[in-house]
Amino acid sequence: MTHISSIGAGLYSDLSVCRDPSFAVPATPSAANWATFFATEIAYSAANTATVGEFTRILNVREFPQMGVPPNIVNVPTFGSKTSRQVQGQADAPTFEVTLNYVPELWQKATNQLGVMVGDGNLYGFRFALLNADSLGGTAATKYATVAAGLGTVANSLYYWAGKLEALQINPQLTDANTAVLTISIQSDFYGAFTIDP
Amino acid sequence: MGKYLNIDTRIFSIFGSDAWLSESVKTYPCNFIKLDSTVPYIRISIIPSGIGVNKNSVSGVLIADIFIPNGSGPKAASTIADKLDTHLINKTFEIAEGVSTQFFNSTHSLVGTDVDNSALYRTTYTIPFNYNEV
Numbered sequence: 001m002t003h004i005s006s007i008g009a010g011l012y013s014d015l016s017v018c019r020d021p022s023f024a025v026p027a028t029p030s031a032a033n034w035a036t037f038f039a040t041e042i043a044y045s046a047a048n049t050a051t052v053g054e055f056t057r058i059l060n061v062r063e064f065p066q067m068g069v070p071p072n073i074v075n076v077p078t079f080g081s082k083t084s085r086q087v088q089g090q091a092d093a094p095t096f097e098v099t100l101n102y103v104p105e106l107w108q109k110a111t112n113q114l115g116v117m118v119g120d121g122n123l124y125g126f127r128f129a130l131l132n133a134d135s136l137g138g139t140a141a142t143k144y145a146t147v148a149a150g151l152g153t154v155a156n157s158l159y160y161w162a163g164k165l166e167a168l169q170i171n172p173q174l175t176d177a178n179t180a181v182l183t184i185s186i187q188s189d190f191y192g193a194f195t196i197d198p
Numbered sequence: 199m200g201k202y203l204n205i206d207t208r209i210f211s212i213f214g215s216d217a218w219l220s221e222s223v224k225t226y227p228c229n230f231i232k233l234d235s236t237v238p239y240i241r242i243s244i245i246p247s248g249i250g251v252n253k254n255s256v257s258g259v260l261i262a263d264i265f266i267p268n269g270s271g272p273k274a275a276s277t278i279a280d281k282l283d284t285h286l287i288n289k290t291f292e293i294a295e296g297v298s299t300q301f302f303n304s305t306h307s308l309v310g311t312d313v314d315n316s317a318l319y320r321t322t323y324t325i326p327f328n329y330n331e332v
Contacts, residue, residue: 005295005296005332006292006295006296006297006298006330006331006332007251007252007255007296007298007330007331007332008290008298008300008328008330009300009302009328011288011290011300011302012288132290132298132300133289133290134288
């Protein structure tokens with residue numbers, strides 16, 4: 001499918017992280033080049049390997065933050081004018097904090113677990129997929145991959161960036177689900193919106 | 199076609215699809231005189247009574263009254279509610295370019311013995327939806 005063309009809620013929106021430890025932002029950050037990092041889904045408990053294209057979906061997301069770089073508008077006084085002018089300054093890198101319904105097993109600090117990546121200082125590729133409908137892909141490994149038979153089966157809008165999994169803060173609850181805040185630092189521009197066609 | 203007729207047409211078509219017919223649950227729209235009283239069956243009411251995000255859009259709720267034999271326990275009703283979930287929950291139905299109906303999460307409540315027919319037990323399956331038009 002192509003970009004989402006109707007108004008609607010992003011019920012199936014997805015955040016994924018590329019598990020390749022040698023990840024680097026593509027020299028030409030095109031949709032096709034970014035897509036190569038998100039070709040095969042692997043489990044939380046799978047080992048990080050140098051295999052390009054392996055990614056893991058970050059599950060149980062409860063709330064996404066705003067996407068993209070916030071504006072940094074600077075007011076510039078203008079002599080002889082009643083109002084100042086505004087110019088776009090260099091924006092501060094946003095803090096990308098994702099609220100999760102916390103499932104400790106998924107974030108355990110053990111060999112080969114995704115939890116090991118939190119605070120390891122390595123650069124990873126991230127993909128946010130805005131999805132109003134669930135992927136119709138029939139194969140588990142590619143259902144949410146940036147391939148025609150995966151996200152290409154439904155209307156999708158994709159955003160990519162490089163970042164680090166900086167911290168996971170647990171927020172125990174007594175009357176609601178336990179939550180956690182996953183903080184991702186932004187180490188590149190945001191690229192998108194792209195889409196994957198069938 | 200206006201938005202209300204669009205909603206009726208698209209949602210009722212779900213219950214006319216092969217996928218739903220294969221569930222073997224007799225389904226009737228509201229305000230329809232059914233030809234037999236075989237139970238279980240469900241009665242669908244579409245209530246587009248909420249505010250939309252623009253003048254072409256509206257939110258609402260789909261109510262499915264589920265009728266099962268009185269005195270047979272709740273399992274049959276829960277089974278039908280689960281079937282409805284399979285076909286409706288979090289589903290988006292494109293009607294045309296830029297026109298869609300999107301369902302959210304459902305609830306299922308036990309009402310009790312049907313006031314019109316004491317041989318029936320009624321439960322109510324409810325699921326909110328948004329109809330959006332660009």
